Amino acid sequence: MKKRRKKKKALPLIAALSVIALSVALVVLAIQVIAQIGSGSETGATTATGKPEPVLPHDTTDPSVNTKAPDLATTPSVITTPAPVTTPAVSVTEPPVTTEPPSPITTTEKIPEPTPVVDYVYNVNMEKYEKYIDPTGDLWDDAYLLLVNAANPIAKGTEDGYDVLSHRSKFSSCKDYEYTHYSSLYFNDTALQALTAMFLEAESQGIKTLDITSAYRSYSKQSSIFNSNCNKTYHWMCDDEWCAADWIGKSSTCPVCGVKTSNNTLEITQEEKEANVATYSCAPGTSDHQTGLAVDIIQRSLPSRFDGLIQEFGETEAGKWLAANAKYFGFVLRFPQDKEDITGIIYEPWHFRYVGRTHAMAMDEMNLCLEEYVEYLHSTGYFQ
Numbered sequence: 398m399k400k401r402r403k404k405k406k407a408l409p410l411i412a413a414l415s416v417i418a419l420s421v422a423l424v425v426l427a428i429q430v431i432a433q434i435g436s437g438s439e440t441g442a443t444t445a446t447g448k449p450e451p452v453l454p455h456d457t458t459d460p461s462v463n464t465k466a467p468d469l470a471t472t473p474s475v476i477t478t479p480a481p482v483t484t485p486a487v488s489v490t491e492p493p494v495t496t497e498p499p500s501p502i503t504t505t506e507k508i509p510e511p512t513p514v515v516d517y518v519y520n521v522n523m524e525k526y527e528k529y530i531d532p533t534g535d536l537w538d539d540a541y542l543l544l545v546n547a548a549n550p551i552a553k554g555t556e557d558g559y560d561v562l563s564h565r566s567k568f569s570s571c572k573d574y575e576y577t578h579y580s581s582l583y584f585n586d587t588a589l590q591a592l593t594a595m596f597l598e599a600e601s602q603g604i605k606t607l608d609i610t611s612a613y614r615s616y617s618k619q620s621s622i623f624n625s626n627c628n629k630t631y632h633w634m635c636d637d638e639w640c641a642a643d644w645i646g647k648s649s650t651c652p653v654c655g656v657k658t659s660n661n662t663l664e665i666t667q668e669e670k671e672a673n674v675a676t677y678s679c680a681p682g683t684s685d686h687q688t689g690l691a692v693d694i695i696q697r698s699l700p701s702r703f704d705g706l707i708q709e710f711g712e713t714e715a716g717k718w719l720a721a722n723a724k725y726f727g728f729v730l731r732f733p734q735d736k737e738d739i740t741g742i743i744y745e746p747w748h749f750r751y752v753g754r755t756h757a758m759a760m761d762e763m764n765l766c767l768e769e770y771v772e773y774l775h776s777t778g779y780f781q
Contacts, residue, residue, distance in 0.1 A: 511758075511759035515725065519598060523594060526591065530726050530753075536774075541690060541727075542756060544767055546741065547679070547680070551682050553682065562688060564585060565584060565613055566583065576609060579612075584609075584613055587751075588690050588727075588751035591751060607697075623681055626674045626678045630646060631649075633663075635654060637654055640653055642654070676743050693749075694747050706745070710746045723757070732744060732766075
């Protein structure tokens, strides 16, 4: 009976030992699995055969690739040191930086002066006329720069108030050149000698028989001319029904189609007449001729149609020569073609104004008409 009871106690002991052994085996197996998984996270996934699978390059288009940044604390071996950032060298052609401030620009800074140079070789000996061609030689001398226009009129009876206006002589008094057209006209004494020198020089170059048709005009003379032009001014309407143009002026010939109108006119006011005439014949008190320094030039040898003062004169040999060389004798083309909006007067290639050579050459160098030039001199602060 005792042997049987001992056998019954051994069975539970063996079972307990088996459970413990199995638990230990499971723990060991779990540790090995965990170790294997940890090893695989560094070397890559394993294939079905148990061999590690090669790590694929990081391709953002492949969703199976882990693009998460590595844990710096656990995988320092995958960190690469970035290349050092260097600043590019400054080009040797770059100007050096200066710390000096720029020179201040003040409102009193002098405007650059023109530097006229006489580059003309005279054929005629000008020793006798030099003191008339350039009487002062001073850019800041205003003796011959009197500006008379609609904005700067001369009142009636004051034409002789300006110093140079009271010194006038007849063209017939000049013995060096034969003025035949209107030899009884008056002109400024100095300007007359300079004009004579210019005409003698032109003649030496084949521009012969230059003459004048108008010079000094009194207030009453200018008033008579202006009123006469107004009385001959109408508002015309073209007879050609296909043209039907209308215009204001003295000529009855249509400026569009060339048909001569036979007394076909529209109503016009005195103000409209005066406004039209003022573009080519100034109202009394506003004419450049009243200075005694302006002259209208013609060439006697030209066909009769050029005896009148028309713009075609500028296309003649004489007109071109005067426009190019008048400055060397102290004269300027008073009403240039490109300055009509400033002078208020149409292009007059026959109308020349004496200012003295220094001023004439400065005006040419700066491409300024008399209105612009006088304004420029005032702007310098040295010219009153």
